[in-house]
Amino acid sequence: MAADMRAILPLALLLASACQEAPEPGESRGSTTPRYERGQVEASPLESAIRPVRIGELGPNFAACSASGTTRRGAPGAGALAVRAAPYEAAGETDRLPAGASFFVCSRSLDQKWFGIVYDDGGTASERCAVSRPVPARRDYRGLCRSGWVASAFVKLSGRPA
16 A cells, blocks of 8 residues: 555646646746847848859850840849849848849859849940950959849840850
């Protein structure tokens, strides 16, 4: 009989503890661990990331930018295509290209989801950008035109640059 009581005692203690009231939020029941306070969420480091567009990727025997393209229908934001500072969705937006804008496609991200582009004001592939001719070596674009990264899913490639 004593063995039966020893088996029932832990069960009785467990049932008695279940009848206690739940603590109020923030109330401690003897814990010495300080309450966790969630701080402000900081901006993603990718938002401030900048990755310049590279030209001359195919070498000195080819045009600095290997293709040209236009914005494809279905781009988010009523047809305007976001131009970003780096090939990441979280990277800062530097410009928006309207539907039908044209540009030079100069480089691609490793996963092929982003194109590095060069374009003149208003979204035109202009000779003023000086990327239709070969350059002696691969380098970051530092010309007169704008540059940035666009999602390749919303680009229609239109062949070699003019």
